[in-house]
Amino acid sequence: MTLPLGNFLRRHLPEVEPVFLVSRYAAPLVDLHDPPFSRLVWEEAPSFVGYQAFVHVFPRKELAWRAWRARIPFRVGTARRWYHFLLCSHRPPISRRYSGKHETELNFRLLLPLLPPFLRQEVEELTWEALLSYRPRLVPRGPLPSGVRERIKGYTPLIVFHIGSGGGAPRWPILSWAVLANLLCRRFSTAGLVLTGSAGEMGLAKALRQSAPDLPWLDLTGQLTLEELVTLLVEVDLVIAGSTGPLHIAAAVGRPTLGLFPSGIATGPWRWRPLSPLSYVLGGEKLCLSCPAKGCTCLEKITPEEVGEKAEVLLRGVPSVLSG
Numbered sequence: 001m002t003l004p005l006g007n008f009l010r011r012h013l014p015e016v017e018p019v020f021l022v023s024r025y026a027a028p029l030v031d032l033h034d035p036p037f038s039r040l041v042w043e044e045a046p047s048f049v050g051y052q053a054f055v056h057v058f059p060r061k062e063l064a065w066r067a068w069r070a071r072i073p074f075r076v077g078t079a080r081r082w083y084h085f086l087l088c089s090h091r092p093p094i095s096r097r098y099s100g101k102h103e104t105e106l107n108f109r110l111l112l113p114l115l116p117p118f119l120r121q122e123v124e125e126l127t128w129e130a131l132l133s134y135r136p137r138l139v140p141r142g143p144l145p146s147g148v149r150e151r152i153k154g155y156t157p158l159i160v161f162h163i164g165s166g167g168g169a170p171r172w173p174i175l176s177w178a179v180l181a182n183l184l185c186r187r188f189s190t191a192g193l194v195l196t197g198s199a200g201e202m203g204l205a206k207a208l209r210q211s212a213p214d215l216p217w218l219d220l221t222g223q224l225t226l227e228e229l230v231t232l233l234v235e236v237d238l239v240i241a242g243s244t245g246p247l248h249i250a251a252a253v254g255r256p257t258l259g260l261f262p263s264g265i266a267t268g269p270w271r272w273r274p275l276s277p278l279s280y281v282l283g284g285e286k287l288c289l290s291c292p293a294k295g296c297t298c299l300e301k302i303t304p305e306e307v308g309e310k311a312e313v314l315l316r317g318v319p320s321v322l323s324g
Contacts, residue, residue: 001103001248002057003029003136004275005111006037011134012119019051021063028226029249034139048072055110056081056088064088076110090114097266104131104275135275138252140231148232151218155192157237157315159184162246163208164201169243169272170262170299174204178211179304180240180311185215187312194236196229196246197221238314240307242299243272251276256314258307263288263298280310 006018020030020039030039040046042063048054048070056064056077064087067075077084079091090113096106108123115123122130152158161181165171185191193215195205199222209217224232229246230253233239239250240258250257251274261269261283269284288298 001275002107003033003037003252004104004131004134005055005057005107006033007134007136008108008111008123012122021046025226028230029136029138029252032138032141032227032230034137053114055114056084057107057110059084074114076113078110096271100265100270102128102131102273103271104134132275132277136252137254138230138249140227140234140253142227142231144231144235145223145228148220148223148228152192152194152232152235154190155216155218156190157188158192158194158235159188159311159315160194160196160233160236160239160241160246160250161208162196162239162241162244164197164204165242165244166198166201169267171204172242172260172299172302174207174211176300176302176304176307177208180307181208181212181215183304183308184311187308188315192216192218194232195219195221196224196232238311240311243267243269248274250274251279254278258282258310258314260299260302260307278314280314282307282310 006020009016009018018037020037021042022030022039024041024043027039027041030037048067051072053074054067054072059077059081061083064077064083068087074090075088076090077088078094080095084091092109092112094106094109099106105126108126112120112123161177163171163177181193195217197205202221205219205221209219230249233250233255234253236255238256238258239247241247242260247257247259257274257276257279259269259273259279259281261272261281263284263286265287269281273281282302283299
């Protein structure tokens with residue numbers, strides 16, 4: 001959601017070098033971008049001395065203090081954080097949760113104080129198609145773990161089910177995933193169903209496999225590094241997931257994606273849909289005012305049958321323009 005800012009600067013201000021300050025976990029996404037960006041890892045406490053601008057896309061109070069102490073001339077942070085009033089030189093009035101705008105578009109607005117007037121106008125008038133032109137592109141630069149390529153060989157199509165959410169959004173029910181898996185295996189008799197997720201989501205994957213034990217599951221949950229996940233997703237034909245990072249990674253490697261979204265004002269597809277012309281999203285037709293604080297029921301209204309129908313469209317002939 002942030003890498004497009006680097007692509008924008010490279011295109012319009014090639015004399016500017018964007019440097020991404022990232023967690024150690026997310027650093028491979030910067031390295032695997034085509035072409036890669038310079039980056040710093042915040043856990044390693046890098047020096048900020050000598051930089052001309054610091055944009056707080058993901059606010060952290062300790063980083064705001066460090067950028068201020070380093071005397072960086074331009075320090076941009078949203079006006080909604082109290083410490084930014086003390087520590088930032090520019091504070092755009094951005095409200096993410098209730099804006100109804102895409103997360104990448106909101107990130108772009110943090111660039112406004114740093115841009116010349118003709119580029120400010122372009123950012124203020126960004127369309128969805130314009131956002132897509134700056135979307136990230138990832139390329140694999142490493143092998144799959146030993147034995148994984150042999151396990152996925154011979155299945156066609158290869159369909160990824162990423163059933164967890166990392167706790168960041170409500171999850172589609174396990175029973176719905178099981179019904180969908182049966183539907184897809186009836187329509188595609190040689191399909192392989194690849195399960196991905198973190199080690200903490202292995203229990204979810206086990207529950208799904210037990211719900212449909214006779215299907216061709218290839219369970220890689222908890223077995224892949226982030227670099228290996230990028231390599232795997234290049235090999236598959238479709239990724240089906242909720243509102244979670246791997247959905248965006250799949251879009252960034254150019255694979256078709258099918259996203260299942262709740263309809264809460266801060267969690268809907270209007271904010272989190274993948275930046276890809278090869279995707280469908282389901283959910284978000286009507287704003288859900290109970291989601292997620294009072295328990296999400298809007299995701300449960302997405303049926304396995306409609307997910308299967310959209311999946312078949314993507315598998316049999318990827319659309320050339322964004323749909324759904």
